[in-house]
Amino acid sequence: MQKKLVPDYIRNLQVYQAGKPIDEVAREKGLTKISKLASNENPLGPSPFAIKEMTQGLWELHRYPDMHAHKLKSTLASLYKLKLENIILGNGSEGIMGYIARAFLGPGDEVLTSEKTFIGFYILARSSGAKLVRVPLTSEYKYDVEAIAKSIHENTKVIYIANPNNPTGTYITKKEFDHLMSFVPDHVLVILDEAYFEFSQNEDDYPDSMDYRYDNVITLRTFSKAYGLSGVRVGYGFAHEDLIANLSKVKLPFEPNLIGQLGAVGAVNDSPHLARTIMNNTARYNKLKSYLTKKNFKPIKSVTNFICFKTGSAEASDYMFNELLNHGVIIRPLKSNEMPDYVRVSLGTNEEMDHYYEAMEKILPEYDKKFGRPS
Numbered sequence: 001m002q003k004k005l006v007p008d009y010i011r012n013l014q015v016y017q018a019g020k021p022i023d024e025v026a027r028e029k030g031l032t033k034i035s036k037l038a039s040n041e042n043p044l045g046p047s048p049f050a051i052k053e054m055t056q057g058l059w060e061l062h063r064y065p066d067m068h069a070h071k072l073k074s075t076l077a078s079l080y081k082l083k084l085e086n087i088i089l090g091n092g093s094e095g096i097m098g099y100i101a102r103a104f105l106g107p108g109d110e111v112l113t114s115e116k117t118f119i120g121f122y123i124l125a126r127s128s129g130a131k132l133v134r135v136p137l138t139s140e141y142k143y144d145v146e147a148i149a150k151s152i153h154e155n156t157k158v159i160y161i162a163n164p165n166n167p168t169g170t171y172i173t174k175k176e177f178d179h180l181m182s183f184v185p186d187h188v189l190v191i192l193d194e195a196y197f198e199f200s201q202n203e204d205d206y207p208d209s210m211d212y213r214y215d216n217v218i219t220l221r222t223f224s225k226a227y228g229l230s231g232v233r234v235g236y237g238f239a240h241e242d243l244i245a246n247l248s249k250v251k252l253p254f255e256p257n258l259i260g261q262l263g264a265v266g267a268v269n270d271s272p273h274l275a276r277t278i279m280n281n282t283a284r285y286n287k288l289k290s291y292l293t294k295k296n297f298k299p300i301k302s303v304t305n306f307i308c309f310k311t312g313s314a315e316a317s318d319y320m321f322n323e324l325l326n327h328g329v330i331i332r333p334l335k336s337n338e339m340p341d342y343v344r345v346s347l348g349t350n351e352e353m354d355h356y357y358e359a360m361e362k363i364l365p366e367y368d369k370k371f372g373r374p375s
């Protein structure tokens, strides 16, 4: 019966693997000090404004939230100078990717993207029965816009670009984005996933999608990263009102939940917290990048809150991941991202990063005997 019930494209899906949770590591390893540098979260925590709003919301939990999330949409509309009709909200930006798959994709459709990009999107696209067409990254670990442009053909329905990309931390420039768009037909939807936008927006040649007004582009952003609200799952999308109207038809009515809506409003209204977050990130980035460079681990230049670097082999990555775990530091091996010879480290607080550096210094002598440095 199951064989008939479950389509092959669901049976063949790989389950998404998240970063190891702190409680799980504490329990398994019997440790009390854990530094989680595995899921690109905000190490400073949520904004105090967001906490205040969410706490007050606890007294309203017997009520459904505002189905139209008017307050949050208005807050975003005034921040980005948009109309409410241009905004969609969901359970994280992945929730909105799910609506896109539900509304626009089916068996026979093609979704075009890159290898070594956000796995969550692969799963959602495949779960609609669509065919995923993926081109390799460039030798600089960037989306290859030329190869993507050449791969567009009549069955292509959606193009997905994570800008900046996870797990590499690289981005496509304004020039590359313009070049790509010159090849994209009007009926193909481009998803610009800008989950790390707040960290990359100050790069001169970063294409902030708010500066463009294409009818066939949807921008996705999130409160999970710089805004420090991963736990309540709020994402938002901006696009032409017609696109938003159609997506809204397949959206579950009360997403995001009440606490998420309130927290997100508080977070947007606390720009000093966002500024502190970005300042912390810049300082931690510079130090980690120079540490890894000095150690010859070849870190990839990143405009996000994480750095991806080369270990040289899947065995070396596993060893580094497991040994750091034994010292209470959780990083991310990248086997499921098809980069088994790389690992990714999210940028934490100063204290968490010191924990990471101490653990690295402890494990490196034995690591070097086994693996040496990547060539």
Ligand SMILES: Cc1ncc(COP(=O)(O)O)c(C=O)c1O
Pocket (backbone or CB within 6 Å): 039, 040, 091, 092, 093, 094, 095, 118, 120, 162, 164, 165, 166, 193, 195, 221, 222, 223, 224, 230, 233, 234, 235
């Ligand atoms: C590129 C990218 N897009 C989307 C997400 C998911 O974001 P959300 O928590 O808003 O679903 C992530 C999370 O790691 C990501 O790296």
